[in-house]
Amino acid sequence: MRIVNPRGSGSLDYVVRNPSRISSNWRAQRSLDEELRDFGVVGISGVDTRALTRHLREAGAMRVGIFSGAASRRSPDDLLEAVRASPGMVGANLTEEVTTDQVYTIAAIGEPIATVVAVDLGIKSMTPHRMAERGITVHVVPATIGWEGIVAFNPDGVFFSNGPGDPAAADHAVALMTSALEAKIPVFGICFGNQILGRALGLPTYKLRFGHRGINQPVQDLTTGKVEVTAHNHGFAVQAPVGEVFETPFGGARVSHVCLNDGVVEGLELVDGSAFSVQYHPEAAAGPHDASYLFDRFASALSPVGGR
Secondary structure: OEEEOOOOOOEOOEEOOOOOOOOOOOOOOOOHHHHHHHOOOOEEOOOOHHHHHHHHHHHOOOEEEOOOHHHHHOOHHHHHHHHHHOOOOOOOOOHHHHOOOOOEEEOOOOOOOEEEEEEEOOOOOHHHHHHHOOOEEEEEEEOOOOHHHHHOOOOOEEEEOOOOOOHHHOHHHHHHHHHHHHOOOOEEEEOHHHHHHHHHOOOOEEEEEEEEEEEEEEEEEOOOOOEEEEEEEEEEEEOOOOOOOEEEOOEEEEEEEEEOOOOOEEEEEEOOOOEEEEOOOOOOOOOOOOOOHHHHHHHHHOOOOOOO
């Protein structure tokens, strides 16, 4: 569900039935109201969240408007039209709105083993840290960078991050991914990066009726049969055949992971091992950590420093 703030300050992130009137955690330094105001987040309370959840499970994800003050005195038809006029997620290219303005570097922790360029499509700070923990120096670059700019770092690998928007509209990111695959540089993608890899391989993407959210989504690794508890936050997915190798412009590929709740594709890989991606978030700072091995896998695929 995308909540539209009619005052133009962004999307609403907080809907609750009965907010706590006190800050009960011993680490709290200010109230919830103060925190929301500081980050410009619009909140609403007094909502029957259980009824709302049931409605969304029947009708699917949708846009909603929250109106207050003079705006709330407009007719219901006017308010509904304002919501319908707000931009939807299908066709939305949002990476340039959230990417970094300039390149920054996260140094390897301990002895450096490799260098990676991370394309920031909406990256989380923990992601380059997870790579740095494994001796990887990470140059985080804007989503608008050209392939020549990436090559200038002489990277041992290229990483494509999570991010918002419709992957079908992210043509520049797909072009970067295609160039990386053509160069046979090891590639790792997370979430949006998984969808970008899918598009570069010639696969279609689609909007989920119900997005995957939360930290307890069961995903099966089709190679090992192991089930991982994983963190998700995505509304789009890749359409690909499960259980068979399919041909792409870069050789054979296959689905590596699937969601056990609904069968959605949760991972892709080239058979030759040069590129792989997952739809979920193995960098999850608060957990779960079942999928942290994926960073080890990427580190193992990289050439030594100076080897490329």
